[in-house]
Amino acid sequence: MNDLASTAAPGRTLCPPAVRAALRRAVPGLAAFAAVRLLGLVVLMAWSAAAGKDWHTLLTARWDSLWYTRVAEHGYGYTLHLANGAVHSDLAFFPLLPWLERGLSALTPLTAADAGMAVAWLSSLAAAWALYATGERLHGPRAGVALAALWAALPVGVVQSMAYSESLFTALAAWGCYAVLTGRWVWAGALASLAGLTRPVGAAVVAAVWITAAVTVANERAGGVRWRALLGGRHRRMLLGAALAPLGWCGYVLWVGARQGSPTAYLDVQGGWGNGFDGGLAFARFIGHQLAGPALPAGLGLLAGVALVIWLYVRGVRKGQPLPLAVYGGTVLFLALTAKGYFGSKPRLMMPAFPLLLPLAAGLARWRPARSWLVIALVAAGSAVYGAFWLNGSGPP
Template sequence: MNDLASTAAPGRALCPPAVRAALRRAVPGLAAYAAIRLLGLVALGAWSAAKGKDWHVLLTARWDSLWYTRVAEQGYGYTVHLANGDVHSNLAFFPLLPWLERGLSALTPLSAADAGMAVAWLASLAAALALYLTGERLHGPRAGVLLTALWAALPVGVVQSMAYSESLFTALAAWGVYCVLTGRWVAAGVLASLAGLTRPVGAAVVAAVWITAAVTVANERAGGVRPRAFLRGPHRRMLLGVLLAPLGWCGYVLWVSVRQGSLTGYLDVQAGWHNGFDGGIAFGTFVWHQLTGPAFAAGLGLLLGVSLVIWLYVHGVRKGQPLPLAVYGGTVLLIALTAKGYFGSKPRLMMPAFPLLLPLAAGLARWRPVRAWLVIGVVAVGSAVYGAFWLNGSGPP
């Protein structure tokens, strides 16, 4: 893994001039991101109008958005008992997004649902900025711009504009991983903790902090650094970041366990939704049924899609992707592919795994600009049309 040395070296705290300089460099990337997402919203508005639906409702008051809004307005404790015996508890939804919805709606005229959409829009821009800086650091400015554009143009990119937690989580995760890359361990720990309050996959950010710190310490000890040195200076900040990283995730899971009166409280809540982890058995069975049934084409497409994301991950690692990115992206991918539940949500669950897009961004950056942006344009139009179709149909669960 390259760039590990820069990971170990502590970075200077960003000063305002450095922040302004970073923002100026990121303007093309942020503009590309905003343009692609605006195209998606225009397509959604036009499609919804043709179907007699309200695009605003689709973004703020459907599916999981309703659950987050209810937590923001009424707190935890709401449960739905279905006729088939399933028990859907709002304890399955991590609290940071509802907290922000409640706070923003208390300070502004926005409803909790609209506050959720506002948080998602602002967080998606923050995520795009972190993606640009990561791509710029590893492969240059063009790759940074293209990485933000590719993330915006994902087939399920419309979720980034919904009152869902994916944008907020990706922003916290991307900045957390970037802080690990630049040696800002305390900030990385805080961001990992906040990511752990946002989604269950926050464990991936914790893993990036912990494993990178462990490898850094191991390498330095092999280089002759004495154990006492790890309690001083930058190593003390590394230790603090490592200790802070799991607090959000562990805190919420333990709180649910206490509330449920069981050590497996959160897992029990997820089981009520038919969610959980089985090593990918349920997902593999689902794909096999598709391939051996009348939906062969859909099954083949699904298999090819999974193969592509796995190839992108392996390719990135073989090309020397820095350790924090490899650990984070691999953990997100592993959790998404080994989880059972509603299989149509897997593309959404993999959306925060932005390191998978780095090889594509780096490759496109070597093309002529006209050719590269023609590809981005075609992908963006496809994403806009698919997103509009998807939300006006089955949509995300």
């Protein structure tokens, strides 16, 4: 694994000219991302029209988007009691997306639902920019373009266009990891805190900041740097960033605990939804059930998919993926695979784990452009068709 010192520079705040220059370099990556997502939307519109459904409703007013919109419009406090005994509380949904929906709908003619979709679309572009910047820094501009395009072309990439929180979270997480890579520790801490207000998996960004800071301090101590020196200069900014990182996640979980009168209230809320951590036992039983029944092909495909994502993670680490990306991607993957709940949502839960795509992006960057773009085009077409089929069928929970 690369030493962070080889990729990090002393923290500086980006000046506007530098931001403009970085954005100009990212234009090819943003264009590739937008083209893939536009293809997905066109196919969704055509499929929905043929099925007699409204594509706009599918993106803004179904599943989790309804819960986010309700929080945006009415605040927290809604609980749904199901016939099977399950208790679904809106406290399961972290507040940053509903806050943005409420603010944007107050400032524009958009409804809260449409504001959620607008936030998702803008956030997905911000995420694509961060992915381009990460790929460019580690493997060159072509890898940055490929990384942004591959993330857009994920099988569940259509979620990036929905009024869900995945795009917003990925943008904050990706820029937070990039801030760690470039030594901008205060920015990293602030972005990690915002990511922690967006999704429970915001803890992965906190882990990336904390573990990278701890390894940096340990390496410099091993090199003879005294504690007094570690408390000054950029190290002071690193400590401040580490202190900021958990505030969003911890703040919301503690607020839920205070509201419900129990320190384990958030875990109880998740339990009411059938979610929680069980070390992957429920998921393993689900795969075993698939393999033992008539759904054997689906079970084998699921097993192959799990093996693929684990292989991609190991491949990235062995190729020297920088520590913050390895920690972040590994934590997202671990939490997704070891959580119980609705198993059809696991691909969506793994979508923010963009570092898993870095080995593929680096490989495509070494190919001839025509060959690499043909592969991306085929993957994008498959993603568009699957996304349209998925949303017009069972769809994401």
